Amino acid sequence: MQHKPKALFFDVFGTLTDWHSSISQALSARLTPLYGALDYGAMATSWRGRYQPSMEPIRQGDRSFVPLDQLHEENLKHVILAHGLPDLDDNLCRELAMAWRYLTPWPDVVAGLDALRQSFLLAPVSNGNVALMVVLARHAGFHFDMILGAEMAQNYKPMPDVYLRSAALIGLLPEECMMVAAHNDDLQAASALGLKTAFFPRLREYGPNQQTDLCAQGNYDLVADDLLDLAQQLLV
Amino acid sequence: MQHKPKALFFDVFGTLTDWHSSISQALSARLTPLYGALDYGAMATSWRGRYQPSMEPIRQGDRSFVPLDQLHEENLKHVILAHGLPDLDDNLCRELAMAWRYLTPWPDVVAGLDALRQSFLLAPVSNGNVALMVVLARHAGFHFDMILGAEMAQNYKPMPDVYLRSAALIGLLPEECMMVAAHNDDLQAASALGLKTAFFPRLREYGPNQQTDLCAQGNYDLVADDLLDLAQQLLV
Structure with missing residues (x-):
């Protein structure tokens, strides 16, 4: 150089x-009491899988910029449904999105x-x-x-x-x-x-x-x- | 509370x-070799005196935002002339404006x-x-x-x-x-x-x-x- x-x-x-270990653990800690032992590692991977696609409309100018916190919340709702679980309430969804801060x-x-x-x-x-x-x-x-x-x-x-x-x-x-x-x-x-x-x-x-x-x-x-x-x- | x-x-x-001591010293260190012992404390006060007025056109929407570094340079040129000194060259002016970073x-x-x-x-x-x-x-x-x-x-x-x-x-x-x-x-x-x-x-x-x-x-x-x-x- x-x-x-x-x-x-x-x-x-x-x-x-x-992020994979941290998010898997956060999902497991909060959702196991509700839904039992699921593959929370796979759920973390799915959540992250929606990360790039969810930014694409913003990159393309089809959506105004929103902070990643908000994309995390929106993406989690999709993941929860895709894994066959009932809809999460907004507060729990927001709380789980905050796991990306820790x-x-x-x-x-x-x-x-x-x-x-x-x-x-x-x-x-x-x-x-x-x-x-x-x-x-x-x-x-x-x-x-x-x-x-x-x-x-x-x-x-x-x-x-x-x-x-x-x-x-x-x-x-x-x-x-x-x-x-x-x-x-x-x-x-x-x-x-x-x-x-x-x-x-x-x-x-x-x-x-x-x-x-x-x-x-x-x-x-x-x-x-x-x-x-x-x-x-x-x-x- | x-x-x-x-x-x-x-x-x-x-x-x-x-800022007053720091800027007085910076002006003195750089300008004394050129102009001798002047009242660099008064010059520092004058420089700072142009701080608020120089932002006013931006606050009023009459000028696009420019960073403070640039206002510091512009204001120094006025101060130098107001103190009866010859125009500073752009490089020296920019160098002195950087004193606000230290x-x-x-x-x-x-x-x-x-x-x-x-x-x-x-x-x-x-x-x-x-x-x-x-x-x-x-x-x-x-x-x-x-x-x-x-x-x-x-x-x-x-x-x-x-x-x-x-x-x-x-x-x-x-x-x-x-x-x-x-x-x-x-x-x-x-x-x-x-x-x-x-x-x-x-x-x-x-x-x-x-x-x-x-x-x-x-x-x-x-x-x-x-x-x-x-x-x-x-x-x-």
């Missing part, structure tokens, strides 16, 4: 946090961010809305300099304005920012806009049978094993 | 940082914020733009959860949308947020919108001959001596 970035932009769901970080993340914080500005560039991300950062112990991402651009990754607005708000050129993600589509979009890119895999993000994002599929500036390895490579 | 706030919103210039905090602030951080979400709600505030927070050792304020609303305090957009972005009702400032106009505007308010004076904000904001002029939820005293009152 010719010049080091000044800021690191992080994908959060999957890259920094283990995800567990992968074991390397807190130490990795703390190390990187010595030399770089750190910000999430996530599809999660600001209120979600503020609470999640507190819960998980992430010390960010600023919350950037989808809500700042009123659009969803991988649309260009999410990356470009994030860089502009923090006062940097795209090439002064590095997008860090475990997802190839995110990094390909960032790279096309001139941001630097770093990949490491999260082989269990989707649970035990993961098929996607098992390795880097792009010409990234850095490929690492995890965030601690990334820190070691960037801090030399 | 019936219910404690969940988030504390901070004014930054004057309330958390000593202000010294008042002595009680870092410890006060760290104490308050245990129980509250913390965010600046300043007229400073995001890039300015991110760098200032790093420089001064302020650990915020998020940068809110003018740029989020594309308008300047005390316009209502700056406070309301800040509360909405962090996912809280106005009454769940407390504006903390050493300026009565800021707190009166926040209070009128339903935010909680806390005042403490900064008797030397404008240097040795300060005439304004010497005491609380409003029915605020809290009045304190400084940020440490505020923390003590809020954390009981």
